[in-house]
Amino acid sequence: MSGSTFDHATEAFDFIDSLDHLDSPGKVVEAVAKTFSLFGFENFIITGLPSPRERFEQVVLLKKWPRGWFDIYAREDYVRSDPIIRLCRNTTQPFEWSEAPYDRAGEPRAAEIMERATDFRMKEGFCLPIHGINGYEACFSMSGVDLDLSSRTKPALHLMAMYAFERARELLKPSLHAGSGLLTPREREALIWAAAGKSAADTGEILGITERTVTAHIASACQKLDAVNKTQAVARALQYKLIGI
Structure with a gap:
């Protein structure tokens, strides 16, 4: 970086x-x-x-x-x-x-x-x-x-x-929503690296998994957080304290 x-x-x-x-x-x-x-x-x-x-x-x-x-x-x-x-x-x-x-x-x-x-x-x-x-x-x-x-x-x-x-x-409009289901450790890791500006390929290399697997983890996190893209998922994960910075 x-x-x-x-x-x-x-x-x-x-x-x-x-x-x-x-x-x-x-x-x-x-x-x-x-x-x-x-x-x-x-x-x-x-x-x-x-x-x-x-x-x-x-x-x-x-x-x-x-x-x-x-x-x-x-x-x-x-x-x-x-x-x-x-x-x-x-x-x-x-x-x-x-x-x-x-x-x-x-x-x-x-x-x-x-x-x-x-x-x-x-x-x-x-x-x-x-x-x-x-x-x-x-x-x-x-x-x-x-x-x-x-x-x-x-x-x-x-x-x-x-x-x-x-x-x-x-x-x-306060909400009780804190994520539709807890994120898995891999989903949290994928979002943390996404927040740092890493691509799926970069994250896969860091975590020792394939780019496709990283993409799947991010897609799963998006679904759990009612997010339509990676950046929205990162923002909500930070808001709900599911990941740290």
Whole structure:
């Protein structure tokens, strides 16, 4: 692991550890704002994706958005035409805002949303779609004007954002869920190495097992933790104290 990668991983784990000691959503907002500003982010929102019968403002969990932009976004019901939200519904992979497609000529409202956002210093962004196996849909979207988005920073941002979402959701709506069944020692090991940024192949070499076996352990852990991907499983395993950092 390179020095830069190690620094990003350390920052992520320090952030995760700090969230466990916070006892209110407001404190989570402050912690997220402080840490994510190190990567150039000025604004963020953690929100559910509304159904046709729900208003955007009804499903927002936490936010640090410019007041004027939030009022405009909610009043104009931009969530129905936002290309970022649309892509969130159709992928489980984190993406940069520039990767969310829309037709400027054929979708003038989508173009309007993206252009008006820049008036509030929301020029570039990074978004984490969040999907539950029971159909729950949400996202963690963050933005700024000069972002540090690289192959080294994105994994750290992904894990930190996922953990912040889980912590916010727990504080807002406490759950007794602590993992659907205990993880096996191998499942815990696989997630610990995944948290450290190791691939399935790397983990297999470390543990002396095949890459396929590692992948199977992670898939089993995802199922037990109601997670749709490895990063969400790591975040929940950390939250439920099933693995340590």
